[in-house]
Amino acid sequence: MKYPHIALGALASSAPILYFDNITPQNGYYxxxxxxxxxASKSCYRSIKKSWSIIDKIASSKNGLSYLSRKFKTCSQLRDASELKDYLDEHYSVAAQYNQPPIYPVTTLCGGIDGAPKGSHILDQIHAGIVAFAGKRPCYNTNTTPSETGLGWRWQTCSEMVMPIGRGKNDTMFFSEPFNLDEFIKECKKKYGVSPRPHWITTYYGGHDIKLILHKFASNIIFSNGLRDPYSSAGVLKDISPNLQAVYTRNGSHCLDILNAKPSDPEWLTMQRNTEVKIIEGWIAQYYADDLKSQLPHQN
Structure with a gap:
């Protein structure tokens, strides 16, 4: 869309282009x-959903944060309940977003929760899930420094790509935390010194009427998604025109189709990639056909 004079086409893998300016419900991701x-496991789901209020209750009691720090073997003393909750939130989200074969992290994490000794305290179950997912460590760091790539992504979501991701009460397995734009702006200014532009994407690309805009001004784009990817909630899942096609798989995760192919890849993933390659080959064939036609002498 932005560089049609340079790019013949584009494969937009796991692109949440509808997560801007409240086009998609806030809780889509979660x-x-x-x-x-x-x-993966209803009992695992229930345990996670139940755990948030227990964490809050213990954290508010005398020496509660010290107790939680020991229970979850954190590398440093927890400062408040939100530090632990955000840490768990991130692990669950990453497991779901990259829930790819053959490991399937959600299954691994839930296996830890469900596999805790019978009669275990619910927080011991939750910790067992984290250990299964993250591996056994002397302690668990709840304040990790983001990688350069992660830092760049966070800066971008604070500047141009403002996605109002949040959740209400009881509409997910998570604690309630609606998106608050004012708080988000304050946090972005504090961390990165930038002021978010929540309407920039929709103003620039016309996101509120994406089908009409793309139909008129875009061509040769594949919107690929895996429906296990939380970002697919804001992805294009239906063809817009013959050369703006949606390709998705029920069991796919975030950007799975553009990872290196492996002999162990399931058939549905191989089929998704083959479909994408066939579409791209069609673009290239059409380009050369048009180029050849333009070189032929004009007849009067």
Missing amino acids: SIVSKDFKE
């Missing part, structure tokens, strides 16, 4: 995370 966990 609804799919919750769905992934519920499909």
